[in-house]
Amino acid sequence: MRNTFASVLAGFLVVAYTAPALPGAPAANARTVTIGFTASQTGSLNVESIRQINGLNLWIEHVNTAGGVKLPDGTAVKFAAKFYDDESNKDRVQSLYTRLLNDDKAEFLISPYSSGLADAVAVIAEQYGKIMITAGAASDSTYQKGFSLVYQAYTPASRYLTGALDLLAKLDPSAKKVALIHETDKFSTEVVNAAKAYGTGKGFQTVLFEGYDGKTTDFAPFINKIPPGTDGVMGGGHFADGSTFGRQLWEKRVKTKFIALLVAPPEPKFVELGDAALGVVGPSQWEPLAKYTAESARAGKLTWYGISLADFVRTYTAKFNEEPSYHSAGGYTAGLILQFAVEKAGTLDTQKVKTALDAMDVLTFYGRVKFDTSPKQHGLQTGHEMVYIQWQKDSGGKLIKRVVWPLEGKSAETLYPVRN
Numbered sequence: 001m002r003n004t005f006a007s008v009l010a011g012f013l014v015v016a017y018t019a020p021a022l023p024g025a026p027a028a029n030a031r032t033v034t035i036g037f038t039a040s041q042t043g044s045l046n047v048e049s050i051r052q053i054n055g056l057n058l059w060i061e062h063v064n065t066a067g068g069v070k071l072p073d074g075t076a077v078k079f080a081a082k083f084y085d086d087e088s089n090k091d092r093v094q095s096l097y098t099r100l101l102n103d104d105k106a107e108f109l110i111s112p113y114s115s116g117l118a119d120a121v122a123v124i125a126e127q128y129g130k131i132m133i134t135a136g137a138a139s140d141s142t143y144q145k146g147f148s149l150v151y152q153a154y155t156p157a158s159r160y161l162t163g164a165l166d167l168l169a170k171l172d173p174s175a176k177k178v179a180l181i182h183e184t185d186k187f188s189t190e191v192v193n194a195a196k197a198y199g200t201g202k203g204f205q206t207v208l209f210e211g212y213d214g215k216t217t218d219f220a221p222f223i224n225k226i227p228p229g230t231d232g233v234m235g236g237g238h239f240a241d242g243s244t245f246g247r248q249l250w251e252k253r254v255k256t257k258f259i260a261l262l263v264a265p266p267e268p269k270f271v272e273l274g275d276a277a278l279g280v281v282g283p284s285q286w287e288p289l290a291k292y293t294a295e296s297a298r299a300g301k302l303t304w305y306g307i308s309l310a311d312f313v314r315t316y317t318a319k320f321n322e323e324p325s326y327h328s329a330g331g332y333t334a335g336l337i338l339q340f341a342v343e344k345a346g347t348l349d350t351q352k353v354k355t356a357l358d359a360m361d362v363l364t365f366y367g368r369v370k371f372d373t374s375p376k377q378h379g380l381q382t383g384h385e386m387v388y389i390q391w392q393k394d395s396g397g398k399l400i401k402r403v404v405w406p407l408e409g410k411s412a413e414t415l416y417p418v419r420n
Helices: 046-065 090-102 115-128 162-171 186-201 239-251 268-277 294-299 309-320 326-345 350-359
Strands: 005-009 012-016 030-039 076-085 108-110 132-134 150-152 177-183 205-212 232-236 258-262 281-284 361-364 367-370 387-393 399-405
Touching (some): 046 239, 108 326, 115 132, 115 150, 162 232, 162 387, 162 399, 186 232
Parallel strands (some): 132 150, 177 205, 232 258
Antiparallel strands (some): 361 367
16 A cells, blocks of 8 residues: 655645555556545644544545455456645635546545535535535535435434433433523534424423634633523534633533533543543544444344444554544545445446445444435435543543443443533
């Protein structure tokens, strides 16, 4: 396997992964397919985006080292990634994806990280007739615009915080007052709107519903509005704002029984908050503690596909010298989804790969993958479910993540109440 090659072209970071031809294989039977995407190497989304691209690049390395995807005609398909830095800037992504298709001849696309950026480029994929797998793009509404070639790896935003409300209700049936403080971007807004509606149906009262700009660094104006006696504080947005919000909740000694924030808590980097992280719950698309195996696939009468969870964690940690986050797993899974579809289709033909994606229903190390195929929300993820982690301390006082929900997958009891 060749090393990563990186170069700066016209002010954009471009990365290509390639692999040597199979020993002894005739050149005519080898095919390299370009996968195009942008990544937030800089800007407010760079922590999550870099993890996502790490995962995708690991998948490329794995599939190419294994000889590529074998087609019935004997062709060995390998993959090369080409990406540009979108700088976490929505205004850049459409032109960059157009460039990937016109200049770089990308045959398949992976979405940029974040619902806003992915939503902006979904129309480009559709216009050019190219399949795009979205990772880090949980917004439901993207898949309700009539697109037929865009497929979601993440559990939709509408289900991000519903489990947190279920967990709070299970822990304390008397807890009814919830404050929702959230970033006003597309993803976070959809999450909290869905959570508010779900909570109302479950008997919760939303005592505060406030939005903030993603560049906010002083959360005092919002924290000071949290009414006394609030049972739970939920919301946040992405890593930068969410970790700052979590820190300031601690610094201001906000008294509440339960805290659940989006995106930031599952990231290993959240541990840098120290005691401010203790007790914070976060919805996660995946965790290393998850129990998805070939055995559980058989028990659930599902097809198992791809690398084992243990092998993913081991190889990712060895390559990047860090624990994989759910963003890492999502990036790898985006590639795995494409690999499955090409194998099933037996061709690179877009319509036949689309047919394979529409029929896909498998269990992977990341969880179940299945897509809605109705015209109203084609490509929406229907198989995958969230898990919820909480930062706790082990017997030596070290902060660690524990899975606390759903109950059948928990690795520890929930620390509750967190701050009285």
